[in-house]
Amino acid sequence: xxxxxxxxxxxxxxxxxxxxxxxxxxxxxxxxxxxxxxxxxxxxxxxxxxxxxxxxxxxxxxxxxxxxxxxxxxxxxxxxxxxxxxxxxxxxxxxxxxxxxxxxxxxxxxxxxxxxxxxxxxxxxxxxxxxxxxxxxxxxxxxxxxxxxxxxxxxxxxxxxxxxxxxxxxxxxxxxxxxxxxxxxxxxxxxxxxxxxxxxxxxxxxxxxxxxxxxxxxxxxxxxxxxxxxxxxxxxxxxxxxxxxxxxxxxxxxxxxxxxxxxxxxxxxxxxxxxxxxxxxxxxxxxxxxxxxxxxxxxxxxxxxxxxxxxxxxxxxxxxxxxxxxxxxxxxxxxxxxxxxxxxxxxxxxxxxxxxxxxxxxxxxxxxxxxxxxxxxxxxxxxxxxxxxxxxxxxxxxxxxxxxxxxxxxxxxxxxxxxxxxxxxxxxxxxxxxxxxxxxxxxxxxxxxxxxxxxxxxxxxxxxxxxxxxxxxxxxxxxxxxxxxxxxxxxxxxxxxxxxxxxxxxxxxxxxxxxxxxxxxxxxxxxxxxxxxxxxxxxxxxxxxxxxxxxxxxxxxxxxxxxxxxxxxxxxxxxxxxxxxxxxxxxxxxxxxxxxxxxxxxxxxxxxxxxxxxxxxxxxxxxxxxxxxxxxxxxxxxxxxxxxxxxxxxxxxxxxxxxxxxxxxxxxxxxxxxxx
Numbered sequence: 038x039x040x041x042x043x044x045x046x047x048x049x050x051x052x053x054x055x056x057x058x059x060x061x062x063x064x065x066x067x068x069x070x071x072x073x074x075x076x077x078x079x080x081x082x083x084x085x086x087x088x089x090x091x092x093x094x095x096x097x098x099x100x101x102x103x104x105x106x107x108x109x110x111x112x113x114x115x116x117x118x119x120x121x122x123x124x125x126x127x128x129x130x131x132x133x134x135x136x137x138x139x140x141x142x143x144x145x146x147x148x149x150x151x152x153x154x155x156x157x158x159x160x161x162x163x164x165x166x167x168x169x170x171x172x173x174x175x176x177x178x179x180x181x182x183x184x185x186x187x188x189x190x191x192x193x194x195x196x197x198x199x200x201x202x203x204x205x206x207x208x209x210x211x212x213x214x215x216x217x218x219x220x221x222x223x224x225x226x227x228x229x230x231x232x233x234x235x236x237x238x239x240x241x242x243x244x245x246x247x248x249x250x251x252x253x254x255x256x257x258x259x260x261x262x263x264x265x266x267x268x269x270x271x272x273x274x275x276x277x278x279x280x281x282x283x284x285x286x287x288x289x290x291x292x293x294x295x296x297x298x299x300x301x302x303x304x305x306x307x308x309x310x311x312x313x314x315x316x317x318x319x320x321x322x323x324x325x326x327x328x329x330x331x332x333x334x335x336x337x338x339x340x341x342x343x344x345x346x347x348x349x350x351x352x353x354x355x356x357x358x359x360x361x362x363x364x365x366x367x368x369x370x371x372x373x374x375x376x377x378x379x380x381x382x383x384x385x386x387x388x389x390x391x392x393x394x395x396x397x398x399x400x401x402x403x404x405x406x407x408x409x410x411x412x413x414x415x416x417x418x419x420x421x422x423x424x425x426x427x428x429x430x431x432x433x434x435x436x437x438x439x440x441x442x443x444x445x446x447x448x449x450x451x452x453x454x455x456x457x458x459x460x461x462x463x464x465x466x467x468x469x470x471x472x473x474x475x476x477x478x479x480x481x482x483x484x485x486x487x488x489x490x491x492x493x494x495x496x497x498x499x500x501x502x503x504x505x506x507x508x509x510x511x512x513x514x515x516x517x518x519x520x521x522x523x524x525x526x527x528x529x530x531x532x533x534x535x536x537x538x539x540x541x542x543x544x545x546x547x548x549x550x551x552x553x554x555x556x557x558x559x560x561x562x563x564x565x566x567x568x569x570x571x572x573x574x575x576x577x578x579x580x581x582x583x584x585x586x587x588x589x590x591x592x593x594x595x596x597x598x599x600x601x602x603x604x605x606x607x608x609x610x611x612x613x614x615x616x617x618x619x620x621x622x623x624x625x626x627x628x629x630x631x632x633x634x635x636x637x638x639x640x641x642x643x644x645x646x647x648x649x650x651x652x653x654x655x656x657x658x659x660x661x662x663x664x665x666x667x668x669x670x671x672x673x674x675x676x677x678x679x680x681x682x683x684x685x686x687x688x689x690x691x692x693x694x695x696x697x698x699x700x701x702x703x704x705x706x707x708x709x710x711x712x713x
Contacts, residue, residue, distance in 0.1 A: 051107065055099035091694055098691035105684035126169050126258070127222030129162055130212055131184075133175045133196060134230040135614075136203035137639040140360035141231070141268045143667045150264040151198060153666045154229035155191050157262065161672040162187035170221065174211050176203045176236075177587050177614050181215050199614040200360045200635035201587030203236030206243035213250050216257065223256045232265040232645045235638035237653070239645060242517065244653050252656040259659035262672075265644045266665055268357030271299040272309060272326075273640050274364045276351055279583070281368040282400060287342035290315075290368060294333045296353070297640055298326055310354060313338065314601075316347040334496065346370070346581070348600045348618035348630060360635065365601075365618045367630035369581035374571050375420050376405040379413060380427035385454065388549040388557040389425055392567045413437060418444060422574035423567075427454035427548075430462040430469070438464070445540035448577030448589070450570045452543045455512035465536045467516035467544060473528060480508040483525035490521045490533060491543065491566040501562045507555045511546040518544060539589055541573050581630040587614050589633060597621045597631065 135151060142149040148156075162171060171184040175195045182195050190196060205228075212226060230236065251257065279292040296309065306327050313320050315338070324331065346369045353362040376393035380386040386407045394405040408415055410428045418440060430453070431437035441464065445451050455469060462468075474480050485492045485503045494500050503522065511530045518532035521543075534542040549557035556563040576582045584590070590597065590613030597619035599608045608617045616635065622628035645653075647661065662672070 051103060053100065054103065055096050095691055095694045098687045098694065102684045102687040102691065105680045105687060109680035109684065125165065125167075126225040128170045128172060128219075128224040130215070130221075130224055130226045131158060131171065131173045131190075132208045132212055132226065132228040133173060134203045134205065134208070134228075134236060135175050135177045135196070135199045135201060136231075136233065136236055137200040137360040137635040138203075138231050138233050138236075138358070139229075139264075140198050140200075141264075141271070141358045141666070144270070144355075144357065146667065148666055149198065150231055150666055151196070151229070152191070153664070153668075154262050154264065155196055157664070157672050158227050158229065159187040159190045169225075172215065172221075174208060174215070176205075176208055177201045179204075179207055179211050181211065194610065197611050197614075198360065199587065199611055200616050200639075201614055202585070202636040202638055203230070203233065205230060205237045206241050206247060209247045209251070210243060213247070216254065224254075224258070226257060226259045227262060228260070229262045230264075232263050233639075233641065234643040234645055235641045237645050239649065239653060248654060248656055251654070252658075259654075259657060261650070261659060261661040263661060263663050264666065265663065267642055267644075268299055271357040271361070272353050273297045273299075273358070273361035274311070274351050274353050275634070275637065275640065276364045276366050279366040279368060281340070281345070281371070281581075286339070288340040288345050290338040290340055290349070290366075292336050292338075292366065294324075294331075294336045294351075296324065296326055296331045298329050298331075299357070299642065304328065312352040313349065314352070315340065315349040316344055317602075340368075346630070348632065350601060350616075350618070361640065363616045364634055365616050365632040366583070367581040367618055367632040369579070369630055371401050372422070372575055372579040373402045373404055373420065374422055374575050375417070375578070376403075376423040376425070376567075376571060377416055377421045378405065378407045378425040378427070379410065379416070380407065380425065380454065381410055382427055382457075382548070382550070383407075384550045385427060385548045385553075386425075388563075389567065392560065392564050393423065393571060395564070397568050416440075420578060421449065422578050423450045423452070423571045424574075425452045425454055428456050429458050430464050430467075432462050438462075445536070445538040445542055448539040448574070448582075448584075450541045450543070450574035452545055452570060454545050454548060463516070465516070465534060465538075465542065467514060467518070467534050467542070470513040470515055472510060472512050474508070474510040478509075480511060480530075481525040482506055482508065483523050483527070485522040485531075486520065490519070491531070491569050492521055492562065493569075501565055502559065503562050505555075505559055506562060507559075508547055508553070510548075510553045514544050514546060516544075539584075540577065541570070543570060579629075580627070581632075583632050583634070585636045586616060586633045588636075589631070590619075600630075 133151070133154070139151040139154075140149045142152075162169065171187065171190075173182045173184050173190070173193065173195055174180070175182075177199045178195060180195075182193065184190055184193065208228070215221075216224065251259065273296070275295045277293045277295070279290065282289050282291055296311075298307070300307075306325060308323050308325050310321050311324050313322065324333070348365065348367045351364045351366075356362065374393075376390070378386045378389050378393075390405040390407050394403050396403050406417075413428075416424070421444070424441075424444060426441070431441065441451065453464070453467065453469075455472075482504055487494050487500055492501055492503055508524070508530065511524070511528070513528055514532075517535045518529065519535060520529040520532050522531035523529050530546040532544050532546075534544060536542055547554045547556065549563055551558070597612075598621070599605055600618040600620055601608070604617070607615055613633065615633075617633050619631045619633070620628050621631060647663070650659075650661065664670070
């Protein structure tokens, strides 16, 4: 319990006045012994116990009335649903989810989930936590920021809207790092989130560490302010596979458009005006949506002969969430799709080279290069989109290890193939283990991932013929990875390494050679896997590439320049954290284009159920407040009215107890008169 006027609580001893007055009154008259009174005293002994109880109750009601009046005058605060107790915290640590989904808003007021959470936490600190140190950690920057006052929270750039993804485990880890390095005393942690599954990453191994460290901190209290309710009038737009093509009439853009609808009447058809802006020229096209999603593959937009390079923006009308109404794209000359295979195994290397150099699209250029272990110095790192590495993992700290790390950090793709030699070096926790099979019997394929990854189903939903493959040998590995292909016995053969790099790292435990598998002879799945991995890495070497807001904005010596002048102020206020189109590079070098958009995971509407939070935070004492943007409630409410009511009830009870008892004779008379 907190108070806005705590100074008045020094008057609490005044609540003892009724008892003091009672004791004084007992000694006001001198007792005189009178023999005739002995009979009255003997008769009174029969009711002495009840009379004393009555006096005690009367005194108690008077004390309660005075105390309630003093508490009401001190303007007490209760934490709404929380019933805050324990006094003021030394430090208030605010963990703010700034993901795109937190921008869902009330159209009438324009207040978003993010804004509502900030307002309520700010109001709570202003009322109950004055003098506490305020530290903010937001999901977009993951940097602790000291806040001067609760009122300054909403004015900080670290609390502005973004179109980034959220990473709740990373937020908790940063909070624990701060608590470990700063002597913060008793700390209240407030996490504001909309409970999106994609942000909470419930399958992450980080939760085990978070649980153990939080449960060990006795001076830390955790509060979850959640906004799980989804909007009922929202559309989102995304553009993928954007390509510029040359035709006899000039250039044209080809892209895949997806519009998702979140509505109470999603079964009804609706027409939406979609606005396209290309190099500053605006056009509007009506699009019909049936059901919850509209997918238009290969949508064509003519560019003319002059627009061979540039940027574009797609906009939807205003709705519940402005953060998913915009998608940017850029276009330029196609990059050469270059693959490099570093291997001493000529059979496997030739099979990969033949597949990677085969044109999937006649309008694009494909190149593949095979190098031996002694020729690694000849790798064209800047031009390589896909790198196969079939030699031992380089030693940590070596130039080769640094170049491999730089390759995936820049967004390119790396595939590890099993070498014959057994090495002890690792890469991001990955380490080769023992061989399996050795050609003795066929290793039966059991399961493969069909919804995403290199073995995903085709666009029309047909699965790849992975089940037709025969595996004779495979090499197991250690490390945290997402399985793409498993044997019937449960071992993982193909996987994507779990890393925090923009580029993808894959592990292929088998080889495209007859003594290992039929990958090369049954080449459909093999060909598709290589070209999907190649497309992932091509974006990083393309003169016009796509990235994710909050992840892919270049840093260091590269100077990005925003291209959309209409939204220049928004982009400059949150550089790299909102959708935008950029031009990068200096005057004396070839400039590249970059389009940043929200991550695709932000369009996933699934939320973590309340019962799902318990296993994530098992052993951690926490309190959850489920709120809504337009609830109008407060985390800290004045409850002085409740004390005034308590005072009134106490006085009424005291008055009732003070009424004189009805004599026994009158009771009989009253009962006779009241009978019919």
